[in-house]
Amino acid sequence: MIALIAGCGNPGPAGPSAEKSLILATTTSTQDSGLLDELLPAFTRDSGWQVKTLAVGSGQALELGRRGEADVLLVHSPAAEEAFMAEGVAGRRLLVMHNDFVLVGPAADPAGIRGTPSVEAMGKIAAAQAVFVSRGDDSGTNAKEKDLWAKAGVTPEGSWYQSTGQGMGETLRVASEKGGYTLSDRATYLAQRDTLSLDILSEGDPGLLNVYHVIEMTSKAGDRVQPEAATAFADWIVSPPAQQMIGQFGVAKFGQPLFTPDAGKDEAALGR
Template sequence: MLKNRYLHIIVALLLLVLAACGNSDETAGAKKEPEKKAEPQDLILATTTSTQDSGLLDELLPIFEKKYNAKIKTIAVGTGQALEMGKKGEADVLLTHAPASEQELVDAGDVTNYKRVMYNDFIVVGPKSDPAGVKGLPTADAFKKLFESKAIFVSRGDDSGTHKKELGIWGSLGITPAGDNYVSTGQGMGPTLQIASEKQGYTMTDRATFLAQEKNLKDVTIIVEGDKDLQNIYHVMQVNPEKNDKINSEGAKQFVEFMIADGTQNTIEEFGKEEYGQSLFFKYTE
């Protein structure tokens, strides 16, 4: 009888221990369960094709997305189109390279937090044989000779920053290019370079895109470079949140701050050095 009583006590104690272990395991399991990660914020970036064609965005955007738990939708178009998206409130943040046109948006209050980010330069490229004989000439002289010699000139024709720069040079010479030798592609820098290569023509490009695409081009080299007027400046800016109640103002602010931060600026300046032997973009310093 006494033996049975002790047996019942031992069984009860074992059941208590097992129950405690089970609860402990459940508690431990609950602690090990990872917390659900917050949904990433969506951010629409309207930018010029050169930042994408050069590969720079592929370098920078994953860093931003990880740091700020963001998912960026990049719309790479001509700068004119990107700025128009800003005017209409169809993007959260802009990264473009047409300072005069950008200033119009700043003055109109369409954008805020306008910051200079980086620069490189425009160049004129063309056939290595240089049939127009313009290699090494100052920019204005080269454009004038290209027009007079009726050399094939391939223009982006897309209201991009590069296109605006090209038109400004023609305009300063009092020239309105036209005719069969003036080809307007209405496309980005990459396709325009390809067409210029195929037609053995000349074109204006930003240096970064040319260096990134050079291996895909046949018999194309730099013809005109180095003029002070060919500097190519990029700015970042937030779209005014009053344009659209869906604008991610906080995310846009984070992106502007990210682009001008020291770490990002150093990454920008180092980008391309290993592959091309030179920086594709230079950081902005006060």
């Protein structure tokens, strides 16, 4: 399901300025965590560009870019992104920020994963055939989940393994209702924690790093792409003011930032 979020700010009077609008395809975590509600009004104010957001899984966001149906992408599925960049239809791919993934589940923890490393935890969930709720939507989170299952030597199947085909917020809700486990980005979990009966049970592995990039689309992807819009957004989100906003997001409400700004950093050193 694609969630279309209308542009932020007032559209202003009719005329050329009202038509200055770009399409951002991004992972649902940036929407469900509330980050875009902070960033996009500031971007519009600073640049004059209105933003129409397509909140989907990273795989779907890349596909929208491939079809020329988005001007710029904000995604978190590095392996898929690298393959996408090799196709030659995109411009720059810039490091923006990171947070991490966490394994969450009911406080009773029927599979006994509390405090165990993520790969071991996945093996325990499968062995116990405890309910696991997957996004199943080709998102960056879904890609990370598949990677963890593979490292655990597990092919998840059976009635205990359930898929929503939905975004992170909805998947967390289903896992909470079913008393199941799921993999979530930390930001979306913290943003919705008060509505969930789920605890963080496994966290902190270097392998749970969750890295976000902005990708500019070019006219090679299609005539509808606005390269100048892509450049405007990419330049802005890695700028010091935007990076400062990212670093402060969540501190007032949760006592910790939900994302760590990374523009200009050595990506290979992240999470060390």
